[in-house]
Amino acid sequence: MTRPATRIELRREACEVITSETDRHLPRETGGILLGYGEDADIVITHALVVDGPGASTHTYVRDDVQANALLAAFLAPRADNDPTGYVGEWHSHPAPTGPSPTDIAAMQATAREHDGPVALLVHxxxxxQPFFGLITRRQRSGRVTSKAATVLLPPSTSEALGPLPGGTVRGDGPV
Incomplete structure (x- = not known):
């Protein structure tokens, strides 16, 4: 028996798409679908696709299902048969510093009823x-659907750490 997924590992390419699209659409919400695979007890997100949300506002995002299905099919079509990458969940942004709403959780539970494996939700x-909130929802063998908060592992920074500042750069009596 495998352990249930408890962490969401967000790879760089997916993280960059989510953060740049969130910034581009502020103050409105935006979102899309997550692609990746399961690895041990984690869900690894390798790609994030942006899906239009007609009528998105500062507190609402509902994705266009027709466009989402078309984007997913186009993404998966050229992939090799043995490529484990596939649909693993949804993402969207919240302009306010809040995690998943009761509406978000209910939508993910409805999605999980249609899938065999766990599905992830990332809210940026x-x-x-902590700018990323994670949720993993799954259908149990009994048919019951559960949702649990998940730790989101962000990609490592590509910026170099600053070394010591040159002498005299900072003075106790104010800025230089």
């Missing part, structure tokens, strides 16, 4: 102390 709220 750039103003929050």
């Amino acid at each position: 709220a750039p103003g929050a102390r």
